[in-house]
Amino acid sequence: MGLSEVSIAQAEAAHAIHPVATIQSELSLWTRDPLGDPTFDASEGGAAGAGTDPGGDLLAWTRDQGVAFVPFAPLGRGYLTGTLSADGFESGDFRATNPRFAADAFLRNQAIADEVARIATAHGSTPAQVSLAWLLRLAGNIIPIPGTRSGGHLAENLAAVELHLTEDEQVSLDQLPVAHGSRY
Template sequence: MQQRQLGPFKVSAIGLGCMNICHAYGAPVSEQQAERVLLGALDAGVTHFDTAALYGFGASETLVGKYLSPHRSKFTLASKCGMQGVPNADGVKVRVIDGRPETIKATCEEALKRLKTDVIDLYYLHRWDKQVPIEDSVGALSDLVRAGKIQTIGLSEVSAPTLRRAQAVHPITAVQTEYSLWTRNPEIAVLDTCREFGIAFVAFSPVARGFLCGELNVGAFDAKDIRRSMPRFAPENYATNLTLLPGYLAMANEVGCTPAQLAIAWLLHRGENILPIPGTTSLAHLKDDLGAANVKLDASVMARLNDHINQHTVKGERYNAQGSSEVDTEVF
């Protein structure tokens, strides 16, 4: 597996996002299947694992801790705080964005226990809580660095101005944001700001939440699948977006790779500081994703991909109104 720098850490060019094993795309897989995916990734050379307190309200961190902690020295561990499950009046956990320093520190302590580790290598603020100055949230993360609880700090779904404010408080190691052929928002300003400060850019949803793997049966999405609320998968928008697939699939065939590999390879070719973290519940899909590291794209293919799928050709916003209000990323 090719290697890239994630701040002070040298990691596999392609990491594993650990959300899918318990969260967001329908019913969680069995614990046995989660174990197979996590250990299969490690065996395949993945050394960058990314989880969060939010995923399954702690379930993902628990699984990562249970199955990967015996191999802790072999990989770089990333997790996130600032968005987690909190019991409501009925005792049911609901998602809450809370960037207060005391919450960040408490979440970290809980994460360390679930992950069965003494230190988290890279700890992100999952969402900027707009009720709390970014300086206060990053200050709390800085306290955790000094306490030896975490090694480095990351931010997720932030704009360039917010990143600059955070960087003034403590060096930021990585910014994590959705980035793929069909989500180009980072190209507005954040990618340039990351390069300016030498910050790694971690790209989640690199295969466009499955869209770039081939036609999806959107009507069969599980009731709890988060794509049901995403405008790009709404029937009218999805019908329009589907017209982009034949040309895209033809390019994958021309290059001699799978559609998923083409999507991830495009990201790898966009810059040495870009690290994709596809997620999956399938060992076959995992092997497919990792094969992208061996795909070479020339300038002509890159240009054609850029022209074919971009913010002008894709129909629909990436989040609904609520989701859009919760992030701080620039929009076209």
């Protein structure tokens, strides 16, 4: 069975009835809810979404249970690629009304994208590759599913498995500020 956006308690209840093979939840450098991230602060404009378990680390639970973890939106809905602008969304694009992409939040989140870009430059890689490499280094049971509309982006994303972040870079990424604005 696969589950989507569940808490640890929900995953345990389901796993007691039938083995859970996979859990899908949003996880990226700017959505760390499944990590039980203690830096989350709703007063700063963030909002805990489904999958948030302030009492624990859902990713660790999946690892300990032998369950695959499938993070969706691993590139922060494109924000972490460094290729978007706050006013560049087409009519009907979900991000145009998403709180994290509102002009004020977009600018406040720039420090996150800047650090990802700095590390990418040091490796001669792209911000998308750094974002995926960070995810892949978190645990061996992670299978990210970045969306793509081109073969070039697919090849770029696949090359992330070859990117080896240093310990200092991993720590720097781990310590990025929590994204401003709620997920939805």
